Amino acid sequence: MGSSVKEGTSSSLMTEFLEKCGGYAVVDGGFATELERHGADIKDPLWSAKCLITSPHLVTKVHLDYLESGANIIITASYQATIQGFVSKGLSVGEAESLLRRSVELSCEAREIFYNRCNKGSWDFDHAGKASQRPVLVAASVGSYGAYLADGSEYSGVYGDYVSKESLKDFHRRRVQILAKSGADLIAFETIPNKLEAEAYVDLLEEEGIDIPAWFSFISKDGVTVPSGESIIECVEVADSCKKVVAIGINCTAPRYIHDLIISLCQVTHKPIIVYPNSGEVYDGLNKKWIKSEEESEEDFVSYVSRWREEGASLFGGCCRTTPNTIRAIAKVLSCQSPAPSKLKFW
Numbered sequence: 001m002g003s004s005v006k007e008g009t010s011s012s013l014m015t016e017f018l019e020k021c022g023g024y025a026v027v028d029g030g031f032a033t034e035l036e037r038h039g040a041d042i043k044d045p046l047w048s049a050k051c052l053i054t055s056p057h058l059v060t061k062v063h064l065d066y067l068e069s070g071a072n073i074i075i076t077a078s079y080q081a082t083i084q085g086f087v088s089k090g091l092s093v094g095e096a097e098s099l100l101r102r103s104v105e106l107s108c109e110a111r112e113i114f115y116n117r118c119n120k121g122s123w124d125f126d127h128a129g130k131a132s133q134r135p136v137l138v139a140a141s142v143g144s145y146g147a148y149l150a151d152g153s154e155y156s157g158v159y160g161d162y163v164s165k166e167s168l169k170d171f172h173r174r175r176v177q178i179l180a181k182s183g184a185d186l187i188a189f190e191t192i193p194n195k196l197e198a199e200a201y202v203d204l205l206e207e208e209g210i211d212i213p214a215w216f217s218f219i220s221k222d223g224v225t226v227p228s229g230e231s232i233i234e235c236v237e238v239a240d241s242c243k244k245v246v247a248i249g250i251n252c253t254a255p256r257y258i259h260d261l262i263i264s265l266c267q268v269t270h271k272p273i274i275v276y277p278n279s280g281e282v283y284d285g286l287n288k289k290w291i292k293s294e295e296e297s298e299e300d301f302v303s304y305v306s307r308w309r310e311e312g313a314s315l316f317g318g319c320c321r322t323t324p325n326t327i328r329a330i331a332k333v334l335s336c337q338s339p340a341p342s343k344l345k346f347w
């Protein structure tokens with residue numbers, strides 16, 4: 001897609017993209033945990049962003065694996081890549097900014113490699129059976145301030161009284177400016193754990209004149225609220241108020257909560273809904289370990305996908321501990337479901 005997508009307005013980017021994809025799109029899966037599955041040691045304050053320094057080839061490989069599995073959107077390795085985090089590792093501000101740009105370049109290069117492979121024979125087929133190049137967007141990840149804290153604060157959403165909307169804006173400003181000019185198609189504000197951070201992102205998009213669109217994706221531990229305890233509905237209202245936001249959704253949340261969350265989201269937004277849950281395992285932020293869930297398996301996750309689509313979601317992927325196999329299975333379930341169910345909306 002690349003530059004052709006950017007010619008439209010923010011709101012048409014997602015509409016046109018979903019139309020080209022056949023009404024729904026497949027997002028990639030867990031990125032950091034996939035790097036880890038391939039042997040990367042990310043038990044570090046930079047988490048997955050450490051690989052931008054130590055193993056960029058692995059970053060490209062994971063992007064390619066997801067593209068080969070059917071992804072229409074790949075999310076960059078910048079989730080925990082912050083200027084503040086790189087500087088505390090001894091890098092200069094200039095080096096930190098280059099690494100942010102590099103995260104987007106690596107995704108764009110993977111897309112290029114994938115397209116070249118497609119041109120050598122492996123074409124996708126659209127719903128009319130016509131050979132076509134699969135639309136692929138690069139989404140520049142922005143993890144929350146809680147991600148930078150590197151202790152699993154995404155799952156508490158509590159930053160303390162000393163963190164204000166203005167300090168959050170100051171924390172994120174330069175990274176958002178850089179990612180917006182990096183060649184990414186859109187910005188993915190991911191794993192948002194409270195309303196204040198959503199408000200800070202909306203202000204930044206407006207005040208900084210960010211000229212690529214964004215999605216806002218919240219986290220929930222109970223299907224009703226974000227980790228701070230605020231209702232998901234209040235948070236989605238904040239995202240919905242911003243014209244630059246072209247999709248709203250939920251990520252890094254147990255699959256069993258997604259159905260009810262989609263119903264809540266539909267009450268407050270007509271924007272496309274994106275869901276990319278985690279495997280249902282629980283994160284131990286202090287030891288940076290995942291604790292197995294008795295309650296959910298990969299089969300359960302994939303069996304939910306049709307219901308999520310019927311309820312009105314139109315972008316589907318996975319977050320932590322999901323793999324290319326999960327994404328391949330999601331793509332397969334969705335491709336068996338055409339045409340789109342009547343509840344699916346285009347905006």
Ligand SMILES: C[S+](C)CC[C@H](N)C(=O)O
Nearest residue numbers: 047147150151152154283
């Ligand atoms: C969504 S959590 C699994 C991300 C990792 C966390 N910020 C950490 O550094 O431990």
Ligand SMILES: N[C@@H](CCS)C(=O)O
Nearest residue numbers: 030031032079191252
């Ligand atoms: N895009 C990030 C989200 C972490 S919650 C990743 O998959 O690593």
Ligand SMILES: [Zn+2]
Nearest residue numbers: 252278319320
């Ligand atoms: Zn996650």
